[in-house]
Amino acid sequence: MRRLSAYGLALVSVLFLWTAPAKAIDIQEVVSPGGIAAWLVEDETADLVSMDFLFRGGESLDPAGKEGLAELVSSVLDEGAGDLDSQAFQRILNDKSINISFGAGRDSFSGSFMTLNRYRDEAVRLLKLALTAPRFDEDAVERIRGQILINLKRRETSPNAKAGKALVKALYGDDPYGRPGGGTIDGVQAVTISDMRNFVTKTLTRDRLVVGVVGKITAEELRPMLDEVFGGLPEKGDVPVLPPVAASSEGGVIVIEQDVPQSVVAMAQPVEIDRHDPDYYAAYLVTHILGGGGFSSRLTEEVREKRGLAYSTYASLHDTKRSSLLMAGVSTRNDAVAESVEIIQREWAKIRDEGVTAEELENAKTYLTGSYPLRFTTTGQIAGALTGIQYYDLGIDYIDKRNGYLEAVTLDQANRVAKELFDPAALTIVVVGKPANLAATRPAPDIGG
């Protein structure tokens, strides 16, 4: 199922994929002598180690006018550190097939690391250097900045990217969540090397760190490795925690004209529900029934299977620590946009008014619980899940309990929650393309480009 990549709440999608319990997964909590905590799953299938880590605080904290700072840092951290310039650093990574990469999310700055064990010492040394002694040589910074700017320019004519940008701007306005993920052209141009150095010292700190490790490595081996990689980071950083923010419930239709054969439609309404809400799993299940993957959702049935209006259509629950949305999307030929949007609005009202059936609920539960082990098929996936669970404070026994939370949702609860959550009038709908027979009811927000 396609998702709008423009709305890059990366952590959330990791957790959405994280659905059922694998009692077979044995998580150890490891604390290094230096006090660095990590969750570890030993897996001896291949002679390698995967590590996933994140620091709380992501691109939402980019200063106004410097949108793209976190993105730029994430792309330059592996471009030279310590005595190694960009090519020297990259050469060791390449020659030893070591994967070190960083990413900027809305609310986190993440890293992933994978190495064959025979190169582990070297890989650890390089990761430590990248985190603690990045060079930010002008040459490398300008090269990467140029590449990021090219991508940002490309997004200015991509219907998918434009729809995502306009939607978050309409929903969140001037809040950092209203910014396009990945930064802006002006912002990226304005970032200085000194901004980047500041970012590293303030944001990459031990108090914001979460670590997950999977592979052929024991707790005894991991402890010194944690100190080696992360021990040199500052203990605390002076970074604010942003307060929750409610998305606009104004609703309405925004049309951004672009001469393409297929319109891209993205829509969302705010909801007040987070990971720790007792109704979270009920909301998750009903949204899955409306537009989730795995089998014919109501939207797929109505839009694709019955009428052939689209290749893909979806609905999903997006929740972060700051805000939650019910989202939906469809891509369809220009003369079918009005009909497709109408179907989605109708289904939005129908699930609110009539709820779901016992059979639908049961099917959603068996799919979401049964497909759980499929999320553990690579070490990198498992490591990512370990950090996601820690980030959301779901508890080390979450994997064992997760299916139980889903199973416990009753039909009455699901239908009460559907009635409370779904509100077609609050859907802000963005269309990028040349839709026939669908008029805008409000002006498009300024998304640049």
Next chain:
Amino acid sequence: MIRMRIPVYLAAFTALLVLSITVRDADARVFDPETATLSNGMQVVVVSKRSAPVITHMVWYKVGAMDEPQGKSGLAHFFEHLMFKGTEKVPAGQFSEIVAKNGGQDNAFTSSDYTAYYQAIAADRLELVMKLESDRMRNLKLDPKEIETERQVILEERRSRTENRPGARLAEQADAAFFMNHPYGRPVIGWAHEIRDLTHDDIKGFYDRWYAPNNAVLVVVGDVDMADVLPLAEKYYGSLPVRDVPDPVAWREPPHQADGTVVLHDRDVTQPSWSKRYLAPSYLYGATEYAYPLQVLAEVLSGGSTSRLYSSLVVQDKVAASAGAWYSADSRGPATLGFYVSPAPGKSLDDAASAMEAKIADILSDGVTEDEVERAIVRLTDAAELAKDSFQGIARTLGAAVTIGRSAQDVEAWPDRIAAVTIDQVNEAMRHVLTDQGALVSKLLPAETSTQEGETTGKGKS
């Protein structure tokens, strides 16, 4: 530690049911596959991977877009969609729903060379997916109404993947211009006008012609072994009748003698790009002895940011924002060795393209270095080890290899064969491919810089 749960199947392993069995290779190096062939000729490949209690179950058919009749482009892919539209026992839409109710995920894909269907599911549901998959190998119903609705879905898929994207439209045109005779010049999804015209008879004929157990490969990767899989495979797939499957046309490409250039201008293009492609041998086509050396060459040219092209054009000369090469040996027909470049901010596409042409000329005259070859070989063989991490990756690698007519043992031998490649072989393979005629250049340009129109016909190489 991720523990395994070993499924218990009552059916005992019965040697009588199979025509041939290859037991594990003693010196297996990559995935350690077990292989067998059912009594009706269906090939079976199994890889035990016990790191999670799940399996990936795939059935690959030795038919792809290249096997479509002329004028029927998109048929193989259209048919793949229709495989989800029901049989007597499993009505339309139920296939994926049954898989989902059992906690599984399913999908399918079509390439020029093959079509494959897969389910990822708990290991104890192996029998269920075999029952479902074998049913639709023979008993598919093709309801005209379902066909019409799905035709619209596929046209939407084409709009999403191709028509809304200038780069994808250029790629489609470039393939069509490059392959003069081989059906690789047709888009896998099909031309829109031909998708519209495909008939029920075309579709039924395609099914009857190609979908048979003796034209299929079963691949299972996960918390099972051959002793678990084989009795079930024989029960569900082995019981299907052998059918006459025609030999696919062995399309050959005539010599490429004229250079070509295709140019696409579009107002939605913000970043121009350039590519140049050469006809190359694959594992199965042309001078196949060059297939391994060419993989080493591609790694030298394009493997990571210290590779020859990125480090020189992007890092040192700062003329390009991206630069690299591509080559894949895994095809029934001819392969392509291609180069691509996109200009750095402030540089023109011509600057970047000339710089790339100069690099190609340098490599041709001086060859690659001993050091480059050694490093590329280490990276490639390391990659084989890292590939063990992914169920899907294992199943796809083995499935594609066996389906196009190679063997699981070829996949196992890959690191050894890569390691045996010498610098002389790399240089010889390169000179064989980078000939001075018949390459195709493609350019993606914004609408406003339309000064270069008129280049759509052949022109000499710079």
